[in-house]
Amino acid sequence: MLFNSLQFVFFYVVVTILYFSLRHRGRIWLLLLASSYFYLVFKPVYILILLVTIIVDYFAGIWISKSEGKKRKLLLVLSLITNIGFLGFFKYWNFINKNISAGLALIGIENPLHDYPFDLPIGLSFHTFQAMSYTIEVYRRKQKTEKDFIVYSLYVMFYPQLVAGPIERPQNLLHQFHTNFKYSFANLKAGLMQMAWGMFKKVVIADRLSILVDYCYDNPSEYSGLTMLIATIFFTIQIYCDFSGYSDIAIGAARTMGFDLMMNFDSPYLSKSISEFWRRWHISLSTWFKDYLYIPLGGNRVGQWRLYANYMIVFTVSGLWHGAAWTFIIWGALHGLYLVLAIMRERYLPFKLPKLPFLSMLFTFILVMITWVFFRAKGLFNAKIILSKIFSLDYFRGFEMPFSTNEFIFCWFLMILLFVKDIYFRKISTEHTPAFYFKFVGLLLVCYFFGVFGSNQFIYFQF
Numbered sequence: 001m002l003f004n005s006l007q008f009v010f011f012y013v014v015v016t017i018l019y020f021s022l023r024h025r026g027r028i029w030l031l032l033l034a035s036s037y038f039y040l041v042f043k044p045v046y047i048l049i050l051l052v053t054i055i056v057d058y059f060a061g062i063w064i065s066k067s068e069g070k071k072r073k074l075l076l077v078l079s080l081i082t083n084i085g086f087l088g089f090f091k092y093w094n095f096i097n098k099n100i101s102a103g104l105a106l107i108g109i110e111n112p113l114h115d116y117p118f119d120l121p122i123g124l125s126f127h128t129f130q131a132m133s134y135t136i137e138v139y140r141r142k143q144k145t146e147k148d149f150i151v152y153s154l155y156v157m158f159y160p161q162l163v164a165g166p167i168e169r170p171q172n173l174l175h176q177f178h179t180n181f182k183y184s185f186a187n188l189k190a191g192l193m194q195m196a197w198g199m200f201k202k203v204v205i206a207d208r209l210s211i212l213v214d215y216c217y218d219n220p221s222e223y224s225g226l227t228m229l230i231a232t233i234f235f236t237i238q239i240y241c242d243f244s245g246y247s248d249i250a251i252g253a254a255r256t257m258g259f260d261l262m263m264n265f266d267s268p269y270l271s272k273s274i275s276e277f278w279r280r281w282h283i284s285l286s287t288w289f290k291d292y293l294y295i296p297l298g299g300n301r302v303g304q305w306r307l308y309a310n311y312m313i314v315f316t317v318s319g320l321w322h323g324a325a326w327t328f329i330i331w332g333a334l335h336g337l338y339l340v341l342a343i344m345r346e347r348y349l350p351f352k353l354p355k356l357p358f359l360s361m362l363f364t365f366i367l368v369m370i371t372w373v374f375f376r377a378k379g380l381f382n383a384k385i386i387l388s389k390i391f392s393l394d395y396f397r398g399f400e401m402p403f404s405t406n407e408f409i410f411c412w413f414l415m416i417l418l419f420v421k422d423i424y425f426r427k428i429s430t431e432h433t434p435a436f437y438f439k440f441v442g443l444l445l446v447c448y449f450f451g452v453f454g455s456n457q458f459i460y461f462q463f
Contacts, residue, residue: 001038001041001042002458003198003199003202003246003249003250003458004199004202004203004207004453004458007041011034011037011038012253015030015031015034015159016253016256016257018030019031019257020183020257023180024180027180028150028151028154028177029150031154031158031159032150032153032154032157034159035154035157035158035159035162036157038159038162039122039123039157039159039162039163042122042163043119043121043122046121046122046124049086049090049121049124050127050156050157052082052086053082053083053086053127053128053131053156054131054152054153054156054157056078056079056082056083057079057082057083057131057132057134057135057152057156058146058149058152058153060075060076060078060079060135061079061134061135061138061145061146061152062145062147063075064076064079064135064138064139064145065138065144065145072139073139076135076136076139079132079135080132080135080136083128083131083132084128084132086124086128087124087125087128090118090120090121090124091120091124091125091324092320092324093115093116094115094116094324095324095325096324097111097113097114097115098115100113122163123162123163123164125321125322126161126162126163126164126165126167127156127157127162127163129167129285129288130155130156130167130168131156132292133167133168133169133170133288133292134146134152134155134170134174136292137169137170137171138170142171143170143171143174146170146174151174151177151178152174154177155168155170155173155174155177158173158254158259159253160249160250160251160253160254160259160261161250161251161254161261164243164246164247164250164458165247165250165264165282165284165285166247166250166251166261166262166263166264166283166284167284167285167288168261168262168284172260172261172262173259173261176258176259176260179258181257181258181259182258184258186430187255187256187257187258188256189430189433189436189440190252190255190430191251191252191253191254191255191256191257192252192256192440193252193428193430193436193439193440193443194248194249194251194252194255194428195248195249195252195253195256196252196439196440196443196444196447197248197428197443198244198245198246198247198248198249198250198252199245199249199443199444199447199451200245200443200446200447201241201242201244201245201248201418202241202242202245202246202249202458203447203451203452203453204414204446204447204450204451204452205237205238205241205245205414205415205418206237206238206239206241206242206245207242207451207452207453207454208407208410208411208414208450208452209234209235209237209238209241209411209415210238210242210452211402211403211452212230212231212234212401212402212403212408212411213231213234213235213238213376215231215402216228216231217231217235217376217377217378217382217386218378220377220382220385220386220389221385223389223400224389224400225389225390225391225392227400228386228389228390229390232369232372232373232376232386232390233369234411235372235376236269236365236368236369236372237269237415237418239372239375239376240265240268240269241418242458243265243282243458244264244265245458246458247264247265251263251264262283262284263283264282264283264284265280265281265282265283266279266280266283267280267422267423267426268280268281269361269365269368269419269422270361270419270422270423271361271364272357272360272361272364273342273360273364274335274338274339274342274364274367274368275339275342276364277364277368278335285318285321286318289314289317289318290314293313293314293317294310294314297310297313297314298310304347307343308340308343311336311339311340311343312333312336312337312340313336314336315332315333315335315336315339316329316332316333316336317332318332318335319331319332319333319335320332322375325379326380327374327375327377327379327380327383328374328375330374330380330383331371331372331374331375334370334371334374335371338367370387373386373387373390
């Protein structure tokens with residue numbers, strides 16, 4: 001079910017009203033059934049994958065807590081294999097098989113294995129990582145075993161963050177399902193305002209910018225360097241508004257019921273370095289990789305070259321997590337390379353660079369924007385075309401637009417408005433009720449009159 005649909009609006013209103021009409025146990029059942037329906041709307045059969053992983057991890061958590069030594073580790077490994085196995089098969093089988101076929105073709109051998117014509121289950125990467133964090137934390141003895149099967153199922157399937165995060169840790173979320181939250185008008189105001197702002201970012205900004213982005217990235221060879229540069233700038237803003245918009249709606253929907261989900265974005269394009277960018281962008285994923293991959297690899301407690309290798313491994317795996325394609329792997333590897341080069345500059349540069357915040361911010365934005373080309377392009381060949389056009393300064397052919405000049409100017413106005421909001425109004429206040437009504441209704445009206453509606457699903461649904 002898409003957040004940017006009337007179906008979700010009706011679903012959210014009904015579920016939230018019923019939630020506060022029931023006692024605690026009834027609420028848990030309601031949320032689990034509602035979350036199941038929310039997921040079934042996409043493709044019903046894939047809920048079986050969720051069911052299998054929930055059962056495996058639920059019992060694995062119980063058995064891990066009762067075991068010691070090698071048996072304890074074996075149970076954790078079996079749990080991780082189950083989760084990673086589903087993820088690997090549905091997300092990476094065809095990618096791996098195609099690369100094997102290409103390699104064998106070079107020596108004249110035909111690959112006997114075939115691709116499977118199935119769609120990637122919605123949100124598989126997200127709920128897989130959330131489930132894995134539970135068994136890992138139980139194994140580390142940092143999380144008590146959840147013995148209530150219904151509560152554990154809801155931890156994996158909680159509808160606001162089921163398909164695109166934030167990826168929650170059990171320490172933050174599980175105990176909240178045991179809490180009988182009382183209705184709070186303050187929570188309702190804060191949650192609704194965050195949902196409205198998220199909807200604004202999605203339907204007014206992201207989906208409007210996507211018109212030009214799709215227009216250019218579908219056939220990059222037909223457009224000038226200037227057109228591709230502007231399309232890339234638009235995509236850089238589009239993906240931020242799209243994904244952070246989803247997170248805002250998810251966090252806001254949970255907040256209205258009393259639940260506190262972690263912040264997933266913190267104005268990332270105001271970052272003055274790539275390391276700061278990753279402390280502000282998709283925070284739930286970056287901290288997941290830090291805790292469960294970077295630190296186990298040794299983190300920064302290793303030698304110089306091992307540290308560089310750790311960064312490259314973590315960010316290359318992060319790229320692969322985002323998608324089964326070489327473009328995503330390069331996207332992740334570039335971020336790893338940026339961090340390695342930044343460390344090398346600090347170590348080997350004989351002098352300190354002057355602190356120029358705006359230029360640092362602009363330089364970081366440009367570096368990130370370059371990587372987004374690989375993230376959005378339809379293959380390495382298209383990415384090469386786009387980058388060659390941008391860097392060749394092929395700007396004399398002018399700019400081709402799929403919409404009017406006024407619409408183009410409006411797009412730039414919206415992007416400037418976004419940066420002004422992030423710089424000066426990081427949090428929309430809801431303390432004063434009359435002001436809340438004015439802001440909330442105003443945002444809804446702007447979304448209604450200026451939103452781009454249709455079947456535009458959120459970009460991160462494909463991961």
